[in-house]
Amino acid sequence: MRTQFDETIDPALTSWVESANDPATDFPIQNLPFGRFRRNGETDFRIGVAIGDQVLDLRLAKLIDTADMNALMGTGIAARRALRLAISRGLRQGSGRQDVFRNALIAQADVETGVPCRIGDYTDFYTGIHHATTVGKLFRPDNPLLPNYKWVPVGYHGRASSIAASGQRFHRPHGQTSGPEDAAPSLGPSRRMDYELELGIFVAEPNALGEPVAIEAAEERVFGLTLLNDWSARDIQAWEYQPLGPFLAKNFATTVSPWMVTMDALQPFRMPFQRPQGDPEPLPYLDSPANRAAGGVDIRLEVWLQTARMRTAGEPAQLLSSSNYSDAYWTVAQLVAHHTVNGCNLQSGDLLGSGTLSGAGANQGGSLLELSLGGKQALSLANGETRSFLEDGDTVILRGYCERPGFRRIGFGECAGTLLPAR
Amino acid sequence: MRTQFDETIDPALTSWVESANDPATDFPIQNLPFGRFRRNGETDFRIGVAIGDQVLDLRLAKLIDTADMNALMGTGIAARRALRLAISRGLRQGSGRQDVFRNALIAQADVETGVPCRIGDYTDFYTGIHHATTVGKLFRPDNPLLPNYKWVPVGYHGRASSIAASGQRFHRPHGQTSGPEDAAPSLGPSRRMDYELELGIFVAEPNALGEPVAIEAAEERVFGLTLLNDWSARDIQAWEYQPLGPFLAKNFATTVSPWMVTMDALQPFRMPFQRPQGDPEPLPYLDSPANRAAGGVDIRLEVWLQTARMRTAGEPAQLLSSSNYSDAYWTVAQLVAHHTVNGCNLQSGDLLGSGTLSGAGANQGGSLLELSLGGKQALSLANGETRSFLEDGDTVILRGYCERPGFRRIGFGECAGTLLPAR
Numbered sequence: 020m021r022t023q024f025d026e027t028i029d030p031a032l033t034s035w036v037e038s039a040n041d042p043a044t045d046f047p048i049q050n051l052p053f054g055r056f057r058r059n060g061e062t063d064f065r066i067g068v069a070i071g072d073q074v075l076d077l078r079l080a081k082l083i084d085t086a087d088m089n090a091l092m093g094t095g096i097a098a099r100r101a102l103r104l105a106i107s108r109g110l111r112q113g114s115g116r117q118d119v120f121r122n123a124l125i126a127q128a129d130v131e132t133g134v135p136c137r138i139g140d141y142t143d144f145y146t147g148i149h150h151a152t153t154v155g156k157l158f159r160p161d162n163p164l165l166p167n168y169k170w171v172p173v174g175y176h177g178r179a180s181s182i183a184a185s186g187q188r189f190h191r192p193h194g195q196t197s198g199p200e201d202a203a204p205s206l207g208p209s210r211r212m213d214y215e216l217e218l219g220i221f222v223a224e225p226n227a228l229g230e231p232v233a234i235e236a237a238e239e240r241v242f243g244l245t246l247l248n249d250w251s252a253r254d255i256q257a258w259e260y261q262p263l264g265p266f267l268a269k270n271f272a273t274t275v276s277p278w279m280v281t282m283d284a285l286q287p288f289r290m291p292f293q294r295p296q297g298d299p300e301p302l303p304y305l306d307s308p309a310n311r312a313a314g315g316v317d318i319r320l321e322v323w324l325q326t327a328r329m330r331t332a333g334e335p336a337q338l339l340s341s342s343n344y345s346d347a348y349w350t351v352a353q354l355v356a357h358h359t360v361n362g363c364n365l366q367s368g369d370l371l372g373s374g375t376l377s378g379a380g381a382n383q384g385g386s387l388l389e390l391s392l393g394g395k396q397a398l399s400l401a402n403g404e405t406r407s408f409l410e411d412g413d414t415v416i417l418r419g420y421c422e423r424p425g426f427r428r429i430g431f432g433e434c435a436g437t438l439l440p441a442r
Numbered sequence: 443m444r445t446q447f448d449e450t451i452d453p454a455l456t457s458w459v460e461s462a463n464d465p466a467t468d469f470p471i472q473n474l475p476f477g478r479f480r481r482n483g484e485t486d487f488r489i490g491v492a493i494g495d496q497v498l499d500l501r502l503a504k505l506i507d508t509a510d511m512n513a514l515m516g517t518g519i520a521a522r523r524a525l526r527l528a529i530s531r532g533l534r535q536g537s538g539r540q541d542v543f544r545n546a547l548i549a550q551a552d553v554e555t556g557v558p559c560r561i562g563d564y565t566d567f568y569t570g571i572h573h574a575t576t577v578g579k580l581f582r583p584d585n586p587l588l589p590n591y592k593w594v595p596v597g598y599h600g601r602a603s604s605i606a607a608s609g610q611r612f613h614r615p616h617g618q619t620s621g622p623e624d625a626a627p628s629l630g631p632s633r634r635m636d637y638e639l640e641l642g643i644f645v646a647e648p649n650a651l652g653e654p655v656a657i658e659a660a661e662e663r664v665f666g667l668t669l670l671n672d673w674s675a676r677d678i679q680a681w682e683y684q685p686l687g688p689f690l691a692k693n694f695a696t697t698v699s700p701w702m703v704t705m706d707a708l709q710p711f712r713m714p715f716q717r718p719q720g721d722p723e724p725l726p727y728l729d730s731p732a733n734r735a736a737g738g739v740d741i742r743l744e745v746w747l748q749t750a751r752m753r754t755a756g757e758p759a760q761l762l763s764s765s766n767y768s769d770a771y772w773t774v775a776q777l778v779a780h781h782t783v784n785g786c787n788l789q790s791g792d793l794l795g796s797g798t799l800s801g802a803g804a805n806q807g808g809s810l811l812e813l814s815l816g817g818k819q820a821l822s823l824a825n826g827e828t829r830s831f832l833e834d835g836d837t838v839i840l841r842g843y844c845e846r847p848g849f850r851r852i853g854f855g856e857c858a859g860t861l862l863p864a865r
Contacts (some may be wrong), residue, residue, distance in 0.1 A: 102590060139603060148790070167627075170627045172691075174506065175687050175688075177599055178563055178599055179563050180562060181785075181787055182789045190652050193654070193783055195594055202721065204593045206726070229694075229865070231616070252784070261588050261590065262588060263687040264685070264688075265598075265784070266596075267781070270784070271651075271784040302618065302627070302629055358690070360690070361678070361694040365603070394529035442652070
């Protein structure tokens with residue numbers, strides 16, 4: 020799967036949907052990401068594929084006969100690839116199905132996108148070693164990484180019910196906090212609101228309870244990737260998280276981008292998975308020749324901020340930081356193999372978060388906690404504002420894309436969310 | 443809700459279903475717990491209520507017109523109580539609906555029960571203060587409870603996909619472990635398999651994302667309680683759980699009993715919620731007059747073990763320990779109020795675990811970790827076997843019931859699960 024070069028990603032392909040041939044689009048014909056959308060006034064979501072500035076309604080295009088994305092995701096890799104090929108052929112220049120497909124197109128500007136599928140269980144990992152190191156240093160300057168970090172793809176269960184699609188708006192959460200000087204904790208709105216730059220990994224074909232997925236077969240169980248913002252209330256987290264991990268500090272909101280970019284579309288951007296010299300080799304169940312050769316993915320990730328003042332002044336969002344998914348310490352295949360090694364069953368539509376993806380540089384943090392050194396050094400924005408943590412009205416926009424000479428750009432669209440004042 | 447004495451729990455009621463009048467039954471007419479079942483050869487589950495040794499099929503009894511338990515659970519407290527009253531009246535001695543209801547009865551021995559509803563999200567709390575103290579002592583003899591314990595109802599997200607109904611059989615999970623003497627971790631079957639005695643709390647009417655449920659309204663959002671066994675691999679847990687909490691050590695299997703005992707049925711067994719003298723009062727959002735007056739529930743809980751050798755010899759299960767839910771440090775209403783205080787949305791059918799419910803005595807531990815002092819002192823069984831942790835073929839059975847002079851016994855049925863050898 021990782022090395023096969025198939026016809027749907029041929030850089031020479033062009034589409035009769037003209038906007039898909041724009042070099043700047045996130046959605047050329049080589050991408051074809053899946054999502055759910057509805058038109059004005061509709062209550063139910065349809066299944067679609069993004070192409071240029073349009074969405075192809077797969078049912079109207081007579082390619083599928085269901086609105087159940089989870090069922091579609093649960094089919095095997097062969098059926099999924101056959102569907103992808105049919106979509107690609109129909110959208111190509113000169114396609115004989117152009118008339119049918121044209122009636123199935125609708126402008127992205129005219130639809131509302133939703134969470135791409137019904138998410139049963141959500142797991143969040145911790146694969147960003149630079150994030151783990153920087154955050155660990157805030158607590159343990161001499162020993163930032165815990166002993167298990169380089170052996171175990173550390174993860175924990177998150178909350179599925181509060182995951183929403185890009186455009187999510189939520190109120191600053193209330194919670195218990197207790198500072199080191201406080202005689203007793205108190206309840207109030209969080210004062211240390213943060214975002215986390217992550218990727219979301221969506222499960223395709225399920226595994227039965229009790230049946231692990233070997234690393235060699237793990238990527239075929241992945242439908243695709245999205246952007247993911249793991250909103251976090253740092254002050255609530257600091258007080259609640261011992262000994263069982265984060266809970267109310269994270270489960271009030273999580274935002275995902277609407278388009279699942281398939282592993283096939285990412286094929287030209289795969290990279291060797293390499294550990295820094297001196298680091299331990301993964302245990303055998305987390306190791307394979309294919310994973311070593313091409314377990315990584317070169318995805319550039321960006322965080323943009325638009326404050327309420329910028330919005331009022333008509334100013335665009337400002338880039339806060341960027342990083343690359345190839346810096347992750349564990350690969351997609353390793354996460355699936357680890358998650359199932361004890362027999363845990365992954366179901367179609369389940370979501371795995373990558374954990375915060377920070378770069379090695381001090382300005383590459385994937386959260387404000389990192390960029391502001393735990394809130395001690397506020398960021399200066401171009402318009403004169405400063406930020407240690409998020410303020411009411413802030414909109415955070417995650418972006419991601421792959422670029423490589425000789426290939427079409429593959430983008431993820433955007434993952435935007437807005438923090439509203441506490442109720 | 444907690445103080446109203448309604449006609450469905452009148453101890454004088456008797457049923458024309460004779461087995462329901464047996465003083466030893468878990469399911470007198472005052473109980474009427476809800477669950478899902480299917481007959482031999484059926485694939486879909488039906489909704490039923492346990493009565494004596496029978497199940498009443500609610501659809502055949504013409505009381506409901508759905509097989510969707512979550513939809514039934516999501517109706518308001520008034521609709522749920524009206525249904526409960528109709529079931530009660532139809533099952534009473536002298537009921538005019540006896541003919542219709544009789545055709546809707548099937549023997550419990552002839553049905554397979556399932557998980558009582560579709561579980562979206564599963565949260566596990568940590569309300570057993572004796573468990574937290576005993577386990578804490580294993581790691582921190584002088585300071586067993588962390589500073590947040592008496593302020594925060596500590597909880598974390600669990601895995602919903604691997605929850606199954608009583609009768610669950612699962613293989614000893616593989617996982618990474620690393621002892622203090624090991625140069626590097628290794629993968630292998632867990633050697634410290636354990637159970638945890640818990641109650642499960644099922645959510646009824648949902649709350650919208652962003653809208654907390656006040657403690658005064660919290661219990662109305664609870665449909666009922668079951669027994670819950672949070673199977674745990676202690677050696678996997680010890681190595682993986684820092685800093686984000688338990689993950690693969692818990693998510694390979696969780697077992698619940700099939701019958702949800704409603705809060706109404708438990709009304710005669712409510713108790714004042716009291717903190718030990720000197721402990722802090724709960725913060726206002728976790729406090730209410732009704733919670734003080736009757737937040738607790740007097741439920742006796744038991745753990746029974748039947749080893750493979752006992753089974754072969756035709757010997758019954760042996761009681762390992764017992765405890766009482768009234769020892770929990772946080773009440774059901776407090777858990778719901780805390781879970782939603784940040785706006786987190788609970789959905790119909792979501793499950794909250796109580797955490798391990800141990801008593802104060804050394805022989806009242808709700809897990810083998812406690813009873814064997816971290817594996818250092820094996821338990822002696824009556825047949826000469828010993829146990830520090832579970833062995834292959836062990837069946838663990840949880841039981842729970844309420845008893846009070848002048849009232850009918852209200853039982854939970856049983857929650858049984860069997861550990862099979864590693865694959």
